[in-house]
Amino acid sequence: MKSPRILKEHLTGYLFITPQMIVFLLFLVYPIMEGFRMSLYQIQYSSEKFIGFDNYISLLNDPVFLQAFFNTLVFVVCIVVLTVGFALFVASSVFDKNAKYVSFIRGSYYIPVMVSMVVMSMIWSFLLNPSSGLISYLAREQGIGNINLLGNKITVMPVIIFVTFATNVGQAIILYIAAMIGIPKDLMEAAEVDGVSRVQMIRHILIPSVQSTTVYITIINIIAVLKIFVVIQLLTGGGPNNASVTLMYYLYNNAFKFNQLGVASAVGVIMFVITLLLSIPQLRTVLRVK
């Protein structure tokens, strides 16, 4: 007898969230389910055939996929560690300085975030092209010889990591500065009265106080780096010899160049599962903190 009454009371609320739920189900849940379904099929333009987990098996037997998996893992770890570390360093150095100076720093680091990744990649391409790029030209002029950082399997990953990191780090700096400005002043003042050094203050007050921001930055960066694509497409094309191919680039090639939609969907499902697995423990941390 109680349930219909509660339902009636909550009806308005449910009706208000219905449009969002419909959009959520249509444009997020349905594509995910459809992606999973497609990963079990061999799909041609005019037909599809159920093949079970064959797409997944063929992925595990494909050395390019394994290379893409490994590369993506390296990208995620390096870029997230670099971003969090560098953003913490910059933010903790400037957050309590003059407001104009803080604004300048924020603006400087945020400009690359606002510029399209395509434009950034083109600029880096202009610098790094081994035949006509500025860096290669200067190296030749200095007698160093030909430099091809993008064509060397040892240097290509660090270059891509640096380019992506340099483009994205502004976002993390902004978030950290905002979080640090929000820390109660009396904590800092008490620490100063106790005579702690700046390093100790950063280590024992600032970093623990912005833990939830760190978790958030880590999650969004993991997800962003898992989807790294434009910079690979424009700077290296996955080369040399697949040395910089990532899961997203591999997915793109299969879906839009090779017309292997089933295989591409299987990669998408794997990426979704990885993201979910990486995100859940961190989301639980956030919830626990709250």
Place this chain on the structure above:
Amino acid sequence: MRNNTFYSVLLTLLLLSIIGTGCSSSNSSSSDGGNEAANGKETVELSVWLTPQWKGVLDATEEGADYDSFILKAAEKFAAQYSKYNVKINTQVIAGDQRDQMLNVNLSSGTPPDVFFESVFAMGDYVHRGALVPLTDLVDDQDRSDIASGYWDAVTFNKDVYFYPFQNNPGTLVYNANMFKAAGLDAYIGGEQEIKTWTLADYEEILSKLKNNLSGSGYANAYPMALYGMNNQGDTWNLAYLRMFGNPFFDETGHIILNDEKGVKAASWLKKIVDAGYTNPGPESVTSNDANGMFLNQQLAISFTNPVLYNNARADMDSGKQTKFDMRLANIPSESGDPLTFTYVVGASVFQSNDPKRVEAAKDFVRFFSTDAELVKSSKNGIPVRSSVISEYEKQYPLFKAYNENAKYVFNFTGNVPGYSQLREQLYPELQALYTGVKTPEQAVKDYQDHGNQVIDTNRNSSVIFSNK
């Protein structure tokens, strides 16, 4: 409270109806029965895609010349005289390296273009996948006799014609004759209207002299020859180099047979010229667009071209957009002494939209601009496939004769194999591995052959053409 609930329900229903309406709206380029105009004819809207081929209708120097000028002109003329429907034709120019992505996305979502004007080699996969409709019924005896049989062979899949041949673009080398003179290579310079043929020994001497003699000239920052392998752009020239020592590339079953002594020799030669500094540095990270830009910027003495690229460059030089220099053509040399040459047959295809009226109008449009006496003259921007157009223009364009003489050396670089687009993606990673020393020439050609044949076999299993046999 009751009122609030009522309004919430009303709002929700409204939103649902909007979403429902949005989901059920029809494709803008479709035709439907209630579309009759004042003249009583039904309106059919067609989308025509093309990759950049040539600028202008007849010439790149026309005012406002752009890549879609020809299609726009053809559409205007077609719409004015078409009696079956009122047609509205929308054109879209697609970058060559975006073609497959755009088509695959649109095919998957059921919105392919109606007509695509492109090199046939890049579109053969769509025939195998059943995405194109046959155009055999459009071809009459007059067309058959005006266009040489070799071109019809290139556009025929399992007895049906899928592309209406319009022009062709033979691939050759292009060289900077000023640089040749500066390097003391006058003896190797051909005539202005000649496609020069060098022996492989000549070619190696040319590369060597360009490398050693250019540094003291005004071209100190130039390299002898273009080489690229960052992606599949311009891979046809790379495929030609791999045939330099006589490897036939495909066997009679349509499989790659590069992994033999001749194939390894060709791969070794490529590696040798990279290591000797005869090419632009880092070919593994350079695209053919980069190479073309470098050649036009006089940073490369020998590069690649086809008549469209060549004519566009000439037009840019004449209009002052591009620094002028003496640009001439040469064949890709081979060990046997016979030149290696290939051609891109260019023409229009019609996609299966499952709308009979659109397919009918699209086929009529293709037939119209591929046969109209005035419009077919635009094929002179490349090399015309029609003998009638060649005879009309050969005095004005003496190179037509040179290309015609080369025709006997043409090889079919696709082998008409299913999955050619995917096969293209197998070559450049192996070239990258070769140039960076990750793989030996032996390993690179073996891996290319193994992976390539896997692609061919996989696509053969799902090919509409093969399953119809």
